Amino acid sequence: MAGRSSSLAAAEGKAPAPRRTRNKPEERHKEFVRKAVELFAEIGFEAGTRELAQRLGVTQPLLYRYFPSKDDLIAAVYQEIYVNRWKPQWREGLLDESRPIRERIVAFYEDYAGTIFTPEWIRIYLFAGLRGVDINRRYAATVEEQILRPITLATRTSFGLGGGEPPTPEEVELFWTLQGGIFYYGVREIVYRFPMPVDRATMIRNAVDTFLTGVGPVLKRLAERSDAPA
Amino acid sequence: MAGRSSSLAAAEGKAPAPRRTRNKPEERHKEFVRKAVELFAEIGFEAGTRELAQRLGVTQPLLYRYFPSKDDLIAAVYQEIYVNRWKPQWREGLLDESRPIRERIVAFYEDYAGTIFTPEWIRIYLFAGLRGVDINRRYAATVEEQILRPITLATRTSFGLGGGEPPTPEEVELFWTLQGGIFYYGVREIVYRFPMPVDRATMIRNAVDTFLTGVGPVLKRLAERSDAPA
DNA sequence: TTATTTAATTATCGTTCGATAAATAACCTC
DNA sequence: GAGGTTATTTATCGAACGATAATTAAATAA
Structure with missing residues (x-):
């Protein structure tokens, strides 16, 4: 109780006991x-x-x-x-031709959603994007290279369409809408805190089912168009 | 060049001529x-x-x-x-049964994208969402009520499935993934400034084609399941 | 035990921010 | 043209920010 009058800024009675443990x-x-x-x-x-x-x-x-x-x-x-939490086995699983394409895609999105659907991942990702750093551009490029192009090729193959040539931009863009649709589920849940009456697994299953059912004819049309130039 | 010594803060030589016009x-x-x-x-x-x-x-x-x-x-x-730029005719156009469903949905998303794919709309929307105000929750509720439920019902009808009952959460969620996929195209273009080799109209057409082709069987399955309870 | 090292603290600087009070001057009315 | 209203400016406050320099004390070695 003596002295201690050195500084008025001491905020009398609220000195939270400095730790001074040396780590x-x-x-x-x-x-x-x-x-x-x-x-x-x-x-x-x-x-x-x-x-x-x-x-x-x-x-x-x-x-x-x-x-x-x-x-x-x-x-x-x-x-x-964004670096430490990336799993190389995502790409490997998608390329595993011993399993049906639907199963591979559903399994990927379930694991992917389990990894990134957290406030840390999604909110910081959007903060970074709005801040203008190139994190998002680079991450999106990785997603396209490691996930979407493999998915595109695997899907093409499973529909019996030519698997030799690299995916066209139009094809990749098609798979981006699936990716974006699922990602945006996470944004609504975690950022907007919108009530989500349908659980993740159901959403993923329905979205992938719809997409895989519909993508065949569209891929075929795109392939025919590129086969037959003017 | 006389006096003018009253304030040192005048930042000598950089007085940008105050306007003083009275508006x-x-x-x-x-x-x-x-x-x-x-x-x-x-x-x-x-x-x-x-x-x-x-x-x-x-x-x-x-x-x-x-x-x-x-x-x-x-x-x-x-x-x-978010209030002044909302167009009531979006809903009306989607409910116009004189046009085929695909045409209605494509037309809606083209107009919608033309309205919201601007830096002001998308960036401020994400800033608001991260800030935690309820703008986004309320906006998403409006989208669901004015856009997605009408789309769901119209699509159901066009597939000859029962049009009486209100859309189930699972059905609405399905259409959210289409909405999210298209919205996320705008985020990649405008926020991340990712190179977008496929133009908007093509992306929308392909996404809607894929979705509408694939959604029939899934909607049917959902309807059957709700018809036949355990 | 004493000396050395360095993790952690105290104190403080210069800027920038949202906001307020008081002074000034442009426009309107009579 | 004189007087009043108020749009706009000048000046300034207190708080919070990122960052730095100097001081203190915990761990390690001698």
């Missing part, structure tokens, strides 16, 4: 990124470094010992979510 | 909202009121004569975009 830098780094993912998903990238520090039970300048700037922290968040 | 409040109000739409679409809602004032050639406190707070300005922006 290994590597663990701290991970801890910071993990909580940053959580915070940015909630508030967006304009979330303050002070808020993040408070949630970590740490002072704000300490963050700058681990990340030179806030943008570096954000870059680490991107890496964590 | 009618009503026009100013519209002018402010219009430019705010532009600015928020570019930067997001964290765009500063000073930046907005500068683009209007006006001082920042003047904004507060027309809008009590920044949130009121944002509310006016929502009204302008």
